[in-house]
Amino acid sequence: MTKQHANWSPYDNNGGTCVAIAGSDYCVIAADTRMSTGYSILSRDYSKIHKLADRAVLSSSGFQADVKALQKVLKSRHLIYQHQHNKQMSCPAMAQLLSNTLYFKRFFPYYAFNVLGGLDEEGKGCVFTYDAVGSYERVGYGAQGSGSTLIMPFLDNQLKSPSPLLLPKQDSNTPLSEAEAVDLVKTVFASATERDIYTGDRLEIMILKADGIKTELMDLRKD
Amino acid sequence: MFRNQYDTDVTTWSPTGRLFQVEYAMEAVKQGSAAIGLRSRSHVVLACVNKAQSELSSHQRKIFKVDDHIGVAIAGLTADGRVLSRYMRSESINHSFTYESPLPVGRLVVHLADKAQVCTQRSWKRPYGVGLLVGGLDESGAHLYYNCPSGNYFEYQAFAIGSRSQAAKTYLERRFESFQESSREDLIKDAIMAIRETLQGETLKSSLCTVSVLGVDEAFHFLDQESIQKVIDTFEKVPEEEEDAGEGEAEPEAAPAAGTGEQGGSGDQDVAPMEI
Numbered sequence: 272m273t274k275q276h277a278n279w280s281p282y283d284n285n286g287g288t289c290v291a292i293a294g295s296d297y298c299v300i301a302a303d304t305r306m307s308t309g310y311s312i313l314s315r316d317y318s319k320i321h322k323l324a325d326r327a328v329l330s331s332s333g334f335q336a337d338v339k340a341l342q343k344v345l346k347s348r349h350l351i352y353q354h355q356h357n358k359q360m361s362c363p364a365m366a367q368l369l370s371n372t373l374y375f376k377r378f379f380p381y382y383a384f385n386v387l388g389g390l391d392e393e394g395k396g397c398v399f400t401y402d403a404v405g406s407y408e409r410v411g412y413g414a415q416g417s418g419s420t421l422i423m424p425f426l427d428n429q430l431k432s433p434s435p436l437l438l439p440k441q442d443s444n445t446p447l448s449e450a451e452a453v454d455l456v457k458t459v460f461a462s463a464t465e466r467d468i469y470t471g472d473r474l475e476i477m478i479l480k481a482d483g484i485k486t487e488l489m490d491l492r493k494d
Numbered sequence: 495m496f497r498n499q500y501d502t503d504v505t506t507w508s509p510t511g512r513l514f515q516v517e518y519a520m521e522a523v524k525q526g527s528a529a530i531g532l533r534s535r536s537h538v539v540l541a542c543v544n545k546a547q548s549e550l551s552s553h554q555r556k557i558f559k560v561d562d563h564i565g566v567a568i569a570g571l572t573a574d575g576r577v578l579s580r581y582m583r584s585e586s587i588n589h590s591f592t593y594e595s596p597l598p599v600g601r602l603v604v605h606l607a608d609k610a611q612v613c614t615q616r617s618w619k620r621p622y623g624v625g626l627l628v629g630g631l632d633e634s635g636a637h638l639y640y641n642c643p644s645g646n647y648f649e650y651q652a653f654a655i656g657s658r659s660q661a662a663k664t665y666l667e668r669r670f671e672s673f674q675e676s677s678r679e680d681l682i683k684d685a686i687m688a689i690r691e692t693l694q695g696e697t698l699k700s701s702l703c704t705v706s707v708l709g710v711d712e713a714f715h716f717l718d719q720e721s722i723q724k725v726i727d728t729f730e731k732v733p734e735e736e737e738d739a740g741e742g743e744a745e746p747e748a749a750p751a752a753g754t755g756e757q758g759g760s761g762d763q764d765v766a767p768m769e770i
Binding site for chain 1: 580
């Protein structure tokens with residue numbers, strides 16, 4: 272007798288794409304605002320970007336219910352941290368916390384594909400890329416979600432971040448200016464929207480700098 | 495007379511129906527340095543005296559942020575106060591997480607009071623030795639509560655706890671009727687003036703006090719030394735006469751009000767403090 276399988280799944284994929292690029296003194300985090308299920312659209316105006324701390328912004332694609340739950344946990348943990356340490360969490364600290372939180376549910380994972388962006392302790396941009404169970408790495412740029420396979424090769428071509436394993440230690444952050452990085456993000460999303468049905472509607476871009484966070488919106492194709 | 499026989503255990507009643515261990519815990523509150531709270535319709539100000547163990551050490555923190563909309567000032571065993579603040583923060587975070595909305599301060603003080611009551615009815619525990627002035631917001635505006643070691647809590651327009659708090663209470667009793675409609679600035683000024691009363695002649699400096707504010711449109715935060723000093727400067731210029739920047743009436747400089755309060759003093763030997 273073949274093994275009985277469940278006739279329902281606790282997970283769903285709400286689609287969408289997230290990208291982040293780290294610069295010398297800024298970080299750009301972008302995501303489309305389309306939320307879908309199957310071949311239907313649930314919302315054309317759902318933000319996948321969440322500010323966790325002054326210098327750490329999380330963007331997640333995947334199952335948005337799990338993303339919401341994950342974000343709530345991180346928000347509460349950040350509050351506790353602030354009470355105990357009297358300061359905001361740094362981006363590398365938040366990166367580790369996110370990794371631990373994901374692994375905590377190793378055997379019933381958060382179906383969330385995360386890109387964490389922000390500024391490190393020195394004020395330089397940093398981007399951390401994750402899998403669903405918390406494996407993470409600091410990189411110069413990252414993309415997750417349904418359009419990531421279309422976007423990542425192009426970013427590799429344009430940003431050509433040398434491996435962090437090479438010696439002497441190279442800076443993985445892009446030398447591009449903030450305006451150039453934002454332009455690049457708009458370009459990659461416009462391209463991904465063309466071929467990925469789950470990406471589109473509107474693009475939300477957050478630019479994180481030492482003096483604050485700016486948000487920009489751009490329309491994408493709605494088909 | 496029978497105090498010593500019935501005061502060993504918190505679970506032993508005295509023949510006159512008192513729990514002496516709980517009353518002793520309330521005494522601990524009176525030993526701590528002063529903490530003051532006042533509220534208007536929309537704001538709560540918590541202030542305290544910075545008392546250091548010695549000249550070499552720094553002063554202990556007596557005011558804690560519980561959440562953006564709740565703060566607490568303590569007097570008594572500061573270690574107990576710190577632990578209870580942590581509990582309050584945890585309750586606030588859990589409520590926010592579950593209900594996606596801020597914990598109403600009235601609910602928080604009930605949780606706190608219930609927690610304190612447990613310690614008055616277990617033979618292996620002792621009551622918390624700290625009094626808490628909890629200031630916070632709910633839908634109806636700003637509130638100030640006092641939680642005592644006995645597990646009771648009361649709502650106040652203004653209150654003072656700790657050593658020499660009677661002097662501050664006398665000052666507040668004279669002025670409290672105007673607090674409800676007070677502006678934020680006047681409330682802060684009254685808090686600092688009440689602190690001054692507890693210092694009994696010592697010159698009031700911004701380094702001697704800590705002041706915190708929270709309001710309907712203002713998250714809990716501490717005032718920095720400069721702002722406090724500015725307020726002090728408005729009335730400390732002429733030491734014998736109070737110069738009121740905001741109000742019309744001129745208050746006479748209050749001499750150290752040692753036990754001249756209009757009502758019966760708290761902590762008299764034969765009246766159980768919990769009864770007041």
